[in-house]
Amino acid sequence: MQRIAIFSHNRKNLENWLTWLEQDYEVAVVTSDEALLPLLQSWQPHLFIYFDINIREPFLKSILQNIGPMPFGFFVVAHQYNLREELLAFQLEADHYILSSSPPESVRSRIHSLMQKIEIRARSSKTSNPISLPHKQEIIKYKEIVLYPDQSLLKVSGELTFITPTQFRILTAFLTHIDELLTRDWLQKNVFNDADISQRSIDAHIAKIKRAIPSLQTDIVNIYGRGYVLRGTKSEVA
Numbered sequence: 001m002q003r004i005a006i007f008s009h010n011r012k013n014l015e016n017w018l019t020w021l022e023q024d025y026e027v028a029v030v031t032s033d034e035a036l037l038p039l040l041q042s043w044q045p046h047l048f049i050y051f052d053i054n055i056r057e058p059f060l061k062s063i064l065q066n067i068g069p070m071p072f073g074f075f076v077v078a079h080q081y082n083l084r085e086e087l088l089a090f091q092l093e094a095d096h097y098i099l100s101s102s103p104p105e106s107v108r109s110r111i112h113s114l115m116q117k118i119e120i121r122a123r124s125s126k127t128s129n130p131i132s133l134p135h136k137q138e139i140i141k142y143k144e145i146v147l148y149p150d151q152s153l154l155k156v157s158g159e160l161t162f163i164t165p166t167q168f169r170i171l172t173a174f175l176t177h178i179d180e181l182l183t184r185d186w187l188q189k190n191v192f193n194d195a196d197i198s199q200r201s202i203d204a205h206i207a208k209i210k211r212a213i214p215s216l217q218t219d220i221v222n223i224y225g226r227g228y229v230l231r232g233t234k235s236e237v238a
Contacts, residue, residue, distance in 0.1 A: 001026045005045035007036050020104050029159045037063055039160050042151045047073040055085050073114040142175050167209050174230040183227035
């Protein structure tokens with residue numbers, strides 16, 4: 001499925017768009033400046049949509065310069081028309097400058113057309129300069145959680161969420177062992193590679209995971225004196 005990354009400081013502004021975008025595409029929403037560049041670099045979306053009140057030129061320039069030659073489509077969405085911002089959007093090499101009030105059919109057709117062009121460019125590039133590509137990464141889904149193990153990326157309810165690499169490995173262990181008791185000894189051996197780490201440290205990591213993903217507060221259960229279980233059903237994991 002083609003991927004779309006959206007930046008907006010106010011997720012509520014996106015609700016109408018997300019209703020139909022998520023039907024056709026895999027969507028990640030970022031609401032903080034710090035999270036945008038890591039997402040674009042690691043997740044490699046097919047389309048980046050800047051959906052904010054104003055174009056912050058220094059911020060966007062810095063992001064795009066760090067990316068280098070733009071490997072994805074780029075839309076700027078404005079709440080109301082502004083000629084200066086439209087010109088600025090195209091100076092930043094945006095493919096489209098559109099209004100948030102645009103009919104979904106119009107936006108859909110623009111996205112579809114751009115995605116086709118990107119696909120043609122990608123095929124042409126592979127033909128002219130063949131390279132070996134990595135195997136498609138396995139994605140782990142549990143309720144509103146989506147893990148991308150190959151890229152160490154975590155999305156919760158469509159939004160990029162940051163946890164430490166150690167916590168990412170622990171979370172992966174839970175999501176691949178639903179309803180199984182994971183003892184602290186098992187975690188120490190399989191997650192920490194038998195490193196000299198105290199059981200309290202393991203407990204602290206799990207507590208931080210729960211704080212980062214509130215829905216796991218009740219799903220990850222501490223079995224006193226034994227370990228932890230992620231309560232769920234196999235059908236909730238994809």
